[in-house]
Amino acid sequence: MLKSIVWENNTVYILDQRLLPERLDYIECTEYDDVALAIKNLSIRGAPAIGIAAAMAVALAGTRINAKTSKSFLESLEPVFEKLLNTRPTAVNIKWAVERMKSTLKKNHHRSVDEIRELLINEACNIQKEDIEINRKIGEHALGLIKEGSTVMTYCNAGSLATGGYGTATAPMYLAKERGIKFQVIACETRPVLQGARITAFELMNAGIDVTLIPDNTAGALLRNGKVDFVIVGTDRTVRNGDVANKIGTYSLSVLCRENKVPFYVAAPISSIDLSIKSGELIPIEERPSEEVTTIKGIPIAPKGVKVINRAFDVTPAKYVTAIITEKGAFLPKHIKYIHNDEKLERFRLKL
Ligand code: MRU
Numbered sequence: 303m304l305k306s307i308v309w310e311n312n313t314v315y316i317l318d319q320r321l322l323p324e325r326l327d328y329i330e331c332t333e334y335d336d337v338a339l340a341i342k343n344l345s346i347r348g349a350p351a352i353g354i355a356a357a358m359a360v361a362l363a364g365t366r367i368n369a370k371t372s373k374s375f376l377e378s379l380e381p382v383f384e385k386l387l388n389t390r391p392t393a394v395n396i397k398w399a400v401e402r403m404k405s406t407l408k409k410n411h412h413r414s415v416d417e418i419r420e421l422l423i424n425e426a427c428n429i430q431k432e433d434i435e436i437n438r439k440i441g442e443h444a445l446g447l448i449k450e451g452s453t454v455m456t457y458c459n460a461g462s463l464a465t466g467g468y469g470t471a472t473a474p475m476y477l478a479k480e481r482g483i484k485f486q487v488i489a490c491e492t493r494p495v496l497q498g499a500r501i502t503a504f505e506l507m508n509a510g511i512d513v514t515l516i517p518d519n520t521a522g523a524l525l526r527n528g529k530v531d532f533v534i535v536g537t538d539r540t541v542r543n544g545d546v547a548n549k550i551g552t553y554s555l556s557v558l559c560r561e562n563k564v565p566f567y568v569a570a571p572i573s574s575i576d577l578s579i580k581s582g583e584l585i586p587i588e589e590r591p592s593e594e595v596t597t598i599k600g601i602p603i604a605p606k607g608v609k610v611i612n613r614a615f616d617v618t619p620a621k622y623v624t625a626i627i628t629e630k631g632a633f634l635p636k637h638i639k640y641i642h643n644d645e646k647l648e649r650f651r652l653k654l
Contacts, residue, residue: 304505306351306463307358309427312365314358318345319463323504334363334382341389341396344495348464349538349574350433353395356386357426360403364422375415376407391586392547392615393538394576399429433466436571439629441473444534444569446654448478452485452531455521458492458549459501460536460569470569471534472506479511486512488530490521492549494594494612518551525562532565532624540570544620544635545582550613556622565624572628575641582617590614625652 304326308315314331320343321327329345331337337359340346346355363382369375383400390396406425410418448454460471468476478485487506492498499515506513516524524530533555539547546552546568559566579585592610596602604610620635628641631651640646 303462303467304508305467306346306348306465307355307430309358309361309423309430312362312423314355314362316340316346316355317463319347319501320345322463322500331359331362333366334359335385337362338385338389341386347497348459348461349393349395349536350437350465350470350571351463352390352393353399353573354426354430354433354466356389356396357399357403357429359386360400361419361422361426364419369415372411372413372415372418375418376411379407390588390614392588393574395538395573397576398573402429430466433571433573434468436573436629437465437468437470437473438477440470440569440571440627441468441477443629443631444474444567444627444654445477445481447532447534447565447567448474448483448485449531450484452483453488453529454485455488455490455524455530455533455555456502457490457498457533457535457552457555459497459505460534460548461502461505463501463505464536465571469505470536470571471567472502473569474534475506475511476509479509484512486514488514488516488521488524490516490518490551490555492551493518497549521555522558525558525564528562530564532567533559534567534569534627537568537570537574538615539579539585540568540575540626540638541579541582541585542577542639543581544623544626544638545585546570546618546620546623546626546635547582547585547587547615548618550616553616553618553622556618560622566618566622567632568618568623568626570626570628570638572630572641575628575638577639577641582619585615585617587616588614625654627654 461469637650
């Protein structure tokens, strides 16, 4: 499997997803700023992957800081945290990863600067490794949804390249493929920057999964004609009441699913769940440059100077979500608030 990000010899290599599917180029990041820029300009994207990138950026900054005491080392990292938290506001994974790196720092403040540096590198690499395991678990909990002959629709890219590996929404697809189940995937192209066309179609084809690409506005007709068994998407932030922020257009798809009685599932690693926010309207929604809408590969497709709305994400209300599938199992959106309470979860776990 292609990796979206690699740590090697105190350098971070990021697969430039802006160039997919034509080119497979890795950006060499020698400073944490390079990683922050790669997150901001979508060279690396997808909530878990940008969490991993943020953790690696902290570790990378640690290798470049010249400090004698752990106290001054810690102080020098403050602007790094600040910068990373300001790259992309919707995915809570960046905050989650930064908090985890901070807690490694706190737990080890009594150690030498060299030791702390090493521990930060280990922590960032562990976040990446654990993410692969988490996704496999999500895949196992969702596998029952994919039957012989199933047609699955997905949106944007919640795939291997959006995570440490396997993806979240795509994890059951990779597992079904491994088990020899025959099924097909419909990938929505996902305007404006086409993650579905450029990335999901690319990675599923590479894995030998039967994938068909559609323009976003074809989804409704297929859902209405009974051509789709279920829809599964990822999330950048799922909040306490089960509302889900994901790529702009996810909300419309969820409403189409409800109208046409097609189940709508969300794959959500716990790192994307934010219980500190009560409901979806409080989730910060990223606004992106208008050029993403008015041009394709630098070629204008709209009149110069036209006004543009380019929100990167929207919020799907919990009422449209059939179930949220995490590494701890599948749950109704209203039960996601118990995600850290294993006793309660046991009672509410759904069998898909
Ligand atoms: O703007 P992007 O490409 O980072 O948006 C990505 C998505 O919306 C994904 O569905 C989400 O991050 C989940 S990735 C497992």
